[in-house]
Amino acid sequence: MKDWVIFLxxxxxxxxxxxxxxxxxxxxxxxxKRSRGGKRK
Incomplete structure (x- = not known):
């Protein structure tokens, strides 16, 4: 009965x-292409 979970x-x-x-x-x-060097967490 968990087929819908896999489908979802x-x-x-x-x-x-x-x-x-x-x-x-x-x-x-x-x-x-500055997405890597611009923002650093």
Whole structure:
């Protein structure tokens, strides 16, 4: 009965991956490669 949990997790991972991929593509278009050296925690 836990099939829906696996299904839900897969969907969440898919959405997360798509969002990260879209964000990465936008960053590449802008040419902002200072994300690593600019902000340091």
């Amino acid at each position: 997790t897969a969907i969440i991972q898919l959405i997360t991956a798509a969002t990260l991929l879209k964000k990465a593509q936008e960053d590449n278009k802008k040419g902002t």
